[in-house]
Amino acid sequence: MISLISLTSVLLNLSAPPIDVRAAARMPDGASLQAFHDLLASEPHVAGTPGDARTIERLAAEFAKIGAGLDGFDVRVEEFFPLLARPVRASLSIVGLDINTVDARRGVLTLGVTEPNLAIDPATAHPDLNIAWNAWSGSGVVEAGVIYVNYGRREDFAKLAELGIDPRGKLALARYGGNFRGYKAKFAQDAGCVGLIIFTDPADSGFTKGKTWPQGGGWSNAECVQRGSLLTLPYAGDPLTPFHEATKDAARIAMDSLDLPKIPVQPIGYGAAQQILMRMKGKQAPVEWRGGLACDYALEDANLRLHLEVEQVREVVRTANVIARLRGATLPDEEIIIGAHHDAWCFGAADPLAGTICMLECARNFAQLARNGQRPDRTLVFAAWGAEEYGIFGSTEFVERDSAALSARAVAYINLDMAAMGLNPGGAVSPTLRSAVARALVDAPDATREKSAADVWAKAPNNSLAMGDLGGGSDHVAFWCHAGVPSIALSSGGSQGSTYHSNYDTVAWYRATVGADYGAAKLVTGIVNAITATLAHRDESTVSPRALLDDCQSQISKLRELASTRVGLDATSIEKVSTAFAALQPLAQQAEARLLASPSASDKQRLHALVAVWTDPRGIPGRPWFRNLYAATDRYSGYGSSMWPLMREAIEDEDAAALASAASRYLAVAKSLEHALNELANPAH
Structure with a gap:
């Protein structure tokens, strides 16, 4: 069901004066950003909980306030009903010790599975804070010896096999980093481990980086524990409704058919991890596997026994996206979507709210511009997504409602997950949008207002603006990887600290570590405003044919380099693809020159074709x-990206037949691109 707060249904089709991009980029206000932060970080709000429901109500009320009395502004609370996990209990102990301990049982040392309260930050005593947990863990009770697996990557388990270490029947101890935590669980389970314990090593985020929180710095202290999802299904969104929106009455697949973790998984702090590692007396780990703790990092100790208990439940529950729309003046059927998720594992002051507040401030700024007679030509959509932390649920359900229609109307999606974390901006950008983003960065100010954002943006080795490839990990995935909507993921880092996904991710930590002046949030919102104002103008083509073909050549070069590391792999098909795409570059340059010299109303569909040809309903083998x-x-x-995935994965698998098949599909894309580019370069023909 969709509940609607309709502020107006007035159709706006009058031409509006263009928005001054530089002025829009200077509108963000620190006091407004702080007020949004205070409101949304006022309580824990895990998806599907009462705190989540209250957060949804707050967001709807704030959007309504932003658009009050403004023609063409409406707010919707869009419910969906995903499968979510809930923690019931968890415990971890070292057993069989020949010492007296504080535990009531002789020889048992109980390790902490949540953070203690901090006197300096009363928020950490909130009654709705929970134990540390990894959503989607298997439930069970395990007692076994322990094995240290570094980051728990595929290559780490391969190294253990090379060293003669057998993980079967053991509890794996892995540190965070190197890959998504869900793959640590998957690889541990596949290797025969009976459980997994994950910790944040101080070498990655702790005292070796600087002073810890709250002892004069912002880095993780010994009791800080990272929570998070373990979901590794071959699709994003609700596990029970792939390809379809998770409405209340949606058809759902059987829960027991899902490939969810079967082994129990528990996160801990590095203080608890040290209690385990300091007692392990086996073969030493390779030097590169050793972290920042003052103890040996042994690979295994069959005599050291750990007792792990984890219990979770899984159920379908209600949550919601909160969506506001500002109707465009002259191109209302074309949309720029700006999104950030609203759910958090705890308070979420950094993740996600350091991005959510920027999205809200962007909405407030453009509503004010519209009141002043400067309405964007294209419609702006501001989205606060639900249940992202569980597996990118809310944005995926939004996309899956009608992905074909969305692809036709969405010009771009801008993602702001945990975006304002320092004064060093950067981002990953779909290739067709990079030219527009580069122009917008020149118009946006840096934090000092003395330089442009382009001056402080991350740089490539040739000193050009670095714009990375979009991978996984956040709400752009469904837009870009499923629907093919060109997307942008913005962030600004550099602050000295992290309490990621912990009970210490509070407003007090954020203001002490990132800044109480909200300079980072003003910087990010200014950049978002500049990009949005640029893309929303009717004369902005939004698609650069030249940038697309330049990036195609870059991706082919990377594939060629990857193939060169696979001895004996026939890479002839790569050269065929390279030749086909190289032949399109002059045509792309002609098309871009014609667009600049004599743009026409008919260009919209032709430009859209340059994006649409990449979306194939067959999808990727094994991941349709x-x-x-x-x-x-x-x-x-x-988390990472797989660019040109059909060919890349065939090369990684050293599968010549799959590579040849993949190449044929990219040659078909090249043929479609040739037709679209010809129409753009020579519209009269």
């Missing part, structure tokens, strides 16, 4: 939900 042949999430790390 990923329909964009340009990009998918990396199948082994989760």
